Amino acid sequence: MSDNPPLSVSARRPLGRSAVTVTALSLGTAPLGNLFAAVPDEHAADVVDAAFDVGIGYFDTAPHYGVGLAEERLGRALARRDRGSFTLSTKVGRLLRPLRDGERTDAEGFVDTPPRAREWDFSAAAIRSCLEASLDRLGMDRIDIALLHDPDEHEREVYEVGYATLAQLREEGVVGAIGAGMNQSAMLTRFVRDFDLDVVLCAGRYSLLDQSALADLLPECERRGTSVVIGGVYNSGLLANPKPGATFDYAPADAAALKRAQAMAELCDGFxxxxxxxxxxxxLRQPVVASVLVGCRNEAEVRENAAAFEQPIPEELWTALAACGLLAG
Structure with a gap:
């Protein structure tokens, strides 16, 4: 069997035609916002330190993650680092504000969060305010990448003002690269076709189990010179451990998905x-993909993901997966 050259966590790739680069493996910080379970402050700092240890140099966050908690924790952990040693992205579209009397935080999957509320807003003023607030929570003087966050129900606002505002911020040098992050490929494909984006972050739509982005987003990004960051590579758990009760896109996996994942696991085990x-x-078998984004809630998960990323894989495995009908492309 012939092994491909192993991937390197720290290998840097440019985003589109921008001067911003990202490492091939990157860290998503939703778990640091207490997604589904609380993470102690010291564990959050350990996650970031471990990321640097293994060569990760790109960190993605958002106001949405723990209503600002992830940004605050990430900022504290990065404060000891040279600002030139890492790339940082955050997102716009959800403004945060203090809770009003009697109001409760809409958890949206996060626990033990600060007393804040989220408000959707893709107006020019809101996008600028969102970035300024993120800088305050992060304790940073700049953000490298700004992404429109989950504008599924706000496509018109993106076309009317959202994209133009990000493009202006890029022209002003406030950010180095712009794009959008979503859990679907269709709207991202339209944005790539119609706008001058440097990068899109697509979660869960280009994985071993779901290659739907191969039909629209990836070819359009290749045509337009837009880079792709892929998140959700484990489809929320099924591809990390395909056992009964595992989740697929945050819901219990059905029998067909579980059977497919187990067949993949058995084939992989044979190699x-x-x-x-x-x-x-x-x-990363697709040249247009610049980075794979993984969320980790402790140091061990960081190191496990890095080891998996650099595990040698023979080309014959990919051929076998395709021959068995387990890969769409």
Whole structure:
């Protein structure tokens, strides 16, 4: 069997035609905002330190994650680092404000969060305010990448003002690269077609189990010179550990998805490759993909993901997965 050259966590790739670069493996910080379960402050700092140890140099966050908690924790952990040693992205579209009397935070999957509320707003003023507030929470003087966050119900506002505002911020040098982050490929494809985006972050739509982005988003990004960051490579858990009760896109996996994932795991095992390694490396077989984004809630998960990312994988495994009808492309 012939092994491909192993991937390197720290290998840097440019985003589109911008001067911004990202590492091939990157850290998503939703878990640091207490997604589904609380993470102690000291564990959050350990996650970021471990990321640097393994070569990760790109960190993605958002006001949405723990209503600002992830940004605050990430900022504290990065404060000891040289600002030139990492790339940082955050997102716009959700403004945060203090809770009013009697109001409660809409958890949206996050626990033990600060007493704040989210408000959707893609206006020019809101986008600028959102970035300024993120800078305050992060304790930073600049953000490298600004992304429109989940504008599924706000496409008109993006076309009317949202994109133009980000483009102006890029022209002013406030940010180095702009794009959008979503859990779907169709709207991202329209944005790539119609706007001058440097990058899109697509979660869960280009994985071993769901390659739907291959039909629209990835070809359009290649045509337009827009880079792609892929998140959700484990489809919320099924591809990390395909056992009964595992989740697929945050819901219990149905029998067909579980059977498919288990077939992949068995085939991978025959080549001496953990399924998790195949899952985290698969997106980078597409040249337009610049980075794979993984969320980690402790140091051990960071190191496990990095080891999986650099696990040698023989080309014959990919051929076998395709021959068995387990890959769409």
């Amino acid at each position: 001496g490759v953990p399924l998790k390694a195949a899952a985290v490396q698969f997106p």
